[in-house]
Amino acid sequence: MSDVRPRTSKEVMERRGFMAVLALVSLAFVLVILPFWSAIFWACVMSLLFNPLQRRLVQRLNGRHSLAAFITLITGLILVVIPVIAILFGFIREGVGLYQSIESQEINPAAILERIGNAVPIIPELMQRFGIDTSNLREYLSNSAISLSRLLSQEALSLGRNTVSFTLGLGMMLYLSFFLLRDGESIVSWMRNALPMSEDRRQLLFNKFVEVSRATVKGNLVVAIVQGALGGLIFWILGISAALLWAVIMAFLSLVPAVGASLVWIPMAVYLYATGDWGAATVLVIYGAVVIGLADNVLRPILVGRDTKLPDYLVLFSTLGGISILGINGFVIGPLIAALFLSFWATFAEEFNSSS
Template identity: 25%
Template structure:
């Protein structure tokens, strides 16, 4: 092997390892910035005709960040407040008579339970898992601030210089132009299928189901709405993982009419979101199997944290697109 070529290969390998170590802690935010730029590109494409690339990019990104941060901040404050009051609400005789609940549960199931003990254990575990100690909270908040700042700047540059970046990637990719076009088209479809058919539907389903909980008087409806939105990303469980037990809760406390209303509301209204909104939002030719979504959500959460809810399914959708294109061009013979 040529000495000069060997030197360049070794140097490239070393620098690649160093670059990976630098990028790895922020990989989730980097992928999130790519996803954000992807979603904002249609808007940027229209506005840059009037504002130019730089002004259009920074305006679109800042508006998107503000539009996301303000509602998320308010929602997070409401969820945390609701979560902190959950244990007290469940144990308060003014809200829930635990003795009545225990008697009703024994009547229907024949089993004895200690609701106060179970509630205390569950709340402690939840608090420990989600919030941890104070130093951990500061560490998480600091990392999130750095990560979101990085994501904002990267999204700006991806919008501003996105065309040049794509041309560079195309020049670097050692496959023909027609295969690349097919590949990018498939990835574009699969990504929008995940964003519109699963992320959007999960948020809408959770919000609609949350209205039903609030209307029928289920305590801590804001917190449970947040939980339903998270469960909405998991196709098998979905929002029913909360509103169905809520129906049982209403029966146990003697509010049978409210339980019937919530059951009908959940079956009809929440079901309509899945049966009507999802088909309208998803491109059937790029539909992602629910099993892929489950693996993507759980794997994304494990690797990237909360951002992985969105990144995980998108990554697996992109992998599916690559495999489809590879099969189409290289395995037919």
């Protein structure tokens, strides 16, 4: 006979009342911290990326978690935060410069396309063969370039007006990162115990999520940064204007499977050929195909392994979807949600198959 007695109506009502209050308190807490969710999220990303260093330092410092967290935070500040801020402001500055150059007709996208078409006649011929009106294409690309550069200019003005809030958010992110690095293991343990699941299911779910999310964050971010840096470096060496702007664009495009950063450097090489700069164009093609093109194939297996990363198509759609909904934060949040989705369904599939 079972020792579990049925619950009385009073116990059921108490449990439901407690769950209702718990839901209300949790919702109120979320609303309170919602204005700072971006700082909280990036603090979590920071602690996730530098958690291996934190663990090694704790071992070397004989369990002094606070000192290890401080050293890890300073390391992350030097290696990641300061360079990213410098790149961000440089990106916006060059974007504003591009907008001003297009507005003042110093840069004419339509004239550039016409020059490429005259230098490489096969391109207009192919377009006509596929029924593409080159005159409309020139107008469309010109308008798109103006719209994009205007958007960058508006973002720069917005960032300038919100310098105080940006600084406050950065300070809160670093402050929270310290405590997440120091107390991360106990926080994760508390979260695991709070889940209404069996221990085996919690263990399986957390292991899968940590494995896939760490592979996604580390793989996507590091590979994107490396490809963007390599592309920006060769653009700077070749004297191509707005090298930092193109580097950031190549970093984002590195998420596109198969083509990625080549969506930037191939058209640029075509333009250099069209303008008669054959030496620079040849260098860019060789460098792009060998160095930039192989960076993903070489780095990603080393960083995350081949079995743990998300499929390329899922990374692409989840990233673009995340950016469209959440802005720049969606660059990381989108793939993390996809990782969580796969983790839950993989856990369900394993349990369902084992029980059948």
